[in-house]
Amino acid sequence: xxxxxxxxxxxxxxxxxxxxxxxxxxxxxxxxxxAPRERYQLLYLKIFKDIATDMVPGMASGVDLxxxxxxxxxxxxxxxxxxxxxxxxxxxxxxxxETMTPAQIRALTADAITHLHEVAGKLAELSALLGGDxxxxxxx
Amino acid sequence: MSARDDKIRQVVAELDAHLAEVEASVAVLKALLAxxxxxxxxxxx
Numbered sequence: 001x002x003x004x005x006x007x008x009x010x011x012x013x014x015x016x017x018x019x020x021x022x023x024x025x026x027x028x029x030x031x032x033x034x035a036p037r038e039r040y041q042l043l044y045l046k047i048f049k050d051i052a053t054d055m056v057p058g059m060a061s062g063v064d065l066x067x068x069x070x071x072x073x074x075x076x077x078x079x080x081x082x083x084x085x086x087x088x089x090x091x092x093x094x095x096x097x098e099t100m101t102p103a104q105i106r107a108l109t110a111d112a113i114t115h116l117h118e119v120a121g122k123l124a125e126l127s128a129l130l131g132g133d134x135x136x137x138x139x140x
Numbered sequence: 141m142s143a144r145d146d147k148i149r150q151v152v153a154e155l156d157a158h159l160a161e162v163e164a165s166v167a168v169l170k171a172l173l174a175x176x177x178x179x180x181x182x183x184x185x
Contacts, residue, residue, distance in 0.1 A: 065149060065152075111161065112161070130148070
């Protein structure tokens with residue numbers, strides 16, 4: 001499994017823990033002592049997608065969708081919240097910029113927060129589509 | 141593929157677009173701040 005994870009990571013240009021580190025972590029994940037981080041979950045999905053596709057060709061579409069879902073949720077969870085974006089705006093406005101005017105910085109921030117609200121709306125829509133047991137996952 | 145799967149794919153695509161907008165805006169703000177921290181290059185001449 002460690003070799004498979006490292007191969008999947010290499011194929012997608014990602015870094016993962018060294019082989020001996022994975023050999024140590026994988027049994028802990030399999031026993032449920034620890035949860036793998038999201039990037040490892042995505043690598044697992046990639047590996048099992050390839051296996052599933054080989055076994056049942058029609059399964060690829062569903063696995064693809066599950067992977068897309070996992071990916072967008074992971075990205076949504078790593079976004080800063082509105083308060084953090086406002087803090088970035090304040091820091092950016094704290095001194096004059098050659099590349100952007102204050103109005104442009106404010107517009108950019110407002111735009112980011114608008115889209116952040118849209119992200120929250122779409123996540124809620126997804127949770128509703130996927131069923132109540134999925135509600136509450138992800139951010140913002 | 142079911143209509144529900146189609147709807148999920150559509151929502152995921154819309155979500156992806158909004159995520160990209162937020163990520164891009166945040167990247168610009170962070171780049172502005174990073175330029176504060178970058179050491180100024182010395183003039184070699």
